[in-house]
Amino acid sequence: MAHTHDHSGHDHTRHDHRAGHVHGSTDKKRVLIAACLTGGFMIAEALGGLFTGSLALLADAGHMLADSIALGLAWYAFHLAGRPATGRLTYGFGRVKTLVAYTNGIAIFVIALWIVYEAWGRLQAPVPVLGGPMLVVAILGLVVNIGCFFVLHGGDRESLNMRGAILHVLGDLLGSAAAIVAALVILATGWTPIDPILSVLVSLLILYTAWSLMREAAHVLLEGVPPTLDRDLIARDLETTIPGVREVHHMHVWSLDGTSNMATLHACLGEGVDAYQAVSAVKKRLAREHGISHATVEPEFGQCTDTGGDHDHDHGHDAAPHHGHYH
Incomplete structure (x- = not known):
């Protein structure tokens, strides 16, 4: 995808x-x-x-x-x-x-x-x-x-x-x-x-x-989650406030320099949802409500593209950010 x-x-x-x-x-x-x-x-x-x-x-x-x-x-x-x-x-x-x-x-x-x-x-x-x-x-x-x-x-x-x-x-x-x-x-x-x-x-x-x-x-x-943020709470916030987003997983939140916060995540969307609109809404929500100044969002329909199978329902099991997703 x-x-x-x-x-x-x-x-x-x-x-x-x-x-x-x-x-x-x-x-x-x-x-x-x-x-x-x-x-x-x-x-x-x-x-x-x-x-x-x-x-x-x-x-x-x-x-x-x-x-x-x-x-x-x-x-x-x-x-x-x-x-x-x-x-x-x-x-x-x-x-x-x-x-x-x-x-x-x-x-x-x-x-x-x-x-x-x-x-x-x-x-x-x-x-x-x-x-x-x-x-x-x-x-x-x-x-x-x-x-x-x-x-x-x-x-x-x-x-x-x-x-x-x-x-x-x-x-x-x-x-x-x-x-x-x-x-x-x-x-x-x-x-x-x-x-x-x-x-x-x-x-x-x-x-x-x-x-x-x-x-x-x-x-x-070490690209740890900034102390003022809670990754899992942010993921649940996106799931409950963004129309069409069924699940957020593989989420990573870190800071570039202690002040500029960044994130990567997979957003599982419902069938028929406009991916462009959903991704735009996720990015705006991250910026306005959570102070995350740069986000890379991968929209998904059905299976997770990283696993090829069922979704990993934890909001982030990977040990490090997907550096290929930097934009």
Whole structure:
């Protein structure tokens, strides 16, 4: 049975990216400003940590390094969004962000583990810490992070890119606050172990961020169903709302880059049903109600073309998407 390549349902492309057209340019600038501020102060904070002997400052600098990379990736994602696909890269460059994010997560893990190792050594043999200069650098870091937060705060709240960027900056705010607390304790009591203790707390924050980043990136790379979608519920929705669709099976739902959702499926139609109209209705329903921006639908009458026999009544037993069905 030949595939129906109808794209009349592709009004979802406009639906899916409408907000991006409105906010994309300003969001791209906001993220770039935040990345530059974070990356620039990260260097100053790292130098301050080396000068003062503060591991808390170095830990926060490590966190800011990770987040400046993440913000840079967010900016790059906006930059790549306008680039067209090619004959070799038919989906464009959307997954570059995911690949780099996974690698970035591994790098963050290494930084955090080094901080924990160094903190353990300093707890065993405390080193002098210059509380005054440490406090100045930490306060400056807090000011920079507050500035980044307000720069990003005016962006598109519906954009996953922007929401992720804001979460990274909030993490930096916590790191700067921890360094300020450590500096105040050292100035008030001279108790330097507070510096490595709070450094470990910041490292745990970094490890949590890295694990979340790697887990989300791996889920996308493994073409898992996006966490906001339920494949079986979507299949049942199509069966009950689209006239002429008796059954949906061999359905696969995945994300190209964590934001652009896609699907392939077989739609078993009743006798006499117009395949063009049915496929168009399925695509429109997927776009408008489920946020699936690209769908390939194979209409069937009678037997399933993949099995040559009775329909597989599960909504998707295949281990991977039918890559030959990409359109």
